[in-house]
Amino acid sequence: MIKENLNEILADIPENVTLVAVSKTKPASEIEEAYAAGQRVFGENKVQEMVEKEAVLPRDIQWHLIGHVQTNKVKYIAPFVSVIHAVDSLKLLSEINKQAKKNNRTIKCMLQMHIADEESKFGMKFDELMEVLNSNELVEMQNVSIIGLMGMATFTDNEEQVREEFCNLEGDFNVIKSHFFKFNDNFKHLSMGMSGDYKLAIEEGSTMVRIGSSIFGGRN
Numbered sequence: 042m043i044k045e046n047l048n049e050i051l052a053d054i055p056e057n058v059t060l061v062a063v064s065k066t067k068p069a070s071e072i073e074e075a076y077a078a079g080q081r082v083f084g085e086n087k088v089q090e091m092v093e094k095e096a097v098l099p100r101d102i103q104w105h106l107i108g109h110v111q112t113n114k115v116k117y118i119a120p121f122v123s124v125i126h127a128v129d130s131l132k133l134l135s136e137i138n139k140q141a142k143k144n145n146r147t148i149k150c151m152l153q154m155h156i157a158d159e160e161s162k163f164g165m166k167f168d169e170l171m172e173v174l175n176s177n178e179l180v181e182m183q184n185v186s187i188i189g190l191m192g193m194a195t196f197t198d199n200e201e202q203v204r205e206e207f208c209n210l211e212g213d214f215n216v217i218k219s220h221f222f223k224f225n226d227n228f229k230h231l232s233m234g235m236s237g238d239y240k241l242a243i244e245e246g247s248t249m250v251r252i253g254s255s256i257f258g259g260r261n
């Protein structure tokens with residue numbers, strides 16, 4: 042089942058779009074099944090759960106933390122995490138840099154923007170994002186690499202609204218790219234799209250889709 046679901050999605054997305062298989066709440070055995078089918082990029086939203094799974098699963102898995110992360114927990118994932126998607130403050134970025142340095146590595150980060158019409162979702166507004174990117178502190182951070190922006194659309198059936206939110210994020214991406222990362226090839230990703238809206242997200246420029254339930258089935 043997992044293999045068939047993966048293949049169906051992979052056939053459906055362009056080659057330049059990275060599929061992050063969101064395995065949160067699912068047992069390691071199901072990740073192994075996806076791994077056997079060739080999947081190497083997995084997304085988790087909780088630090089503790091990711092640490093436990095990383096310890097028992099193959100070394101060449103690329104672990105993406107997609108959920109909100111507390112500053113005091115960065116140290117647990119710093120030795121191995123590949124990408125942290127939901128960076129929403131300079132304080133968090135600074136801690137990631139510090140822990141990455143301790144581990145003698147560079148951690149890829151995406152800045153999360155608040156694009157949904159909902160209070161509950163994390164992420165920065167455009168002016169907060171500008172503050173982070175304009176800060177002098179950022180220049181000193183040698184152990185983080187900002188590879189793009191991430192966003193979550195409103196949970197709604199209204200396709201036009203979701204499309205507009207993705208479209209706005211892509212617009213912000215282009216502005217940020219040309220102002221801050223014009224000559225930096227690392228900044229090239231737009232992490233948007235989940236099981237219910239990844240097709241729309243790709244049409245609006247997504248390069249990284251985070252898909253859980255369409256691969257592993259529903260969560261309780």
Ligand SMILES: *Cc1c(COP(=O)(O)O)cnc(C)c1O
Pocket residue numbers: 063065086107108193234235236237251252253254255
């Ligand atoms: C759970 C989760 C996903 C995947 O959601 P599905 O609807 O199961 O595809 C994507 N992104 C984030 C941030 C999540 O927490």
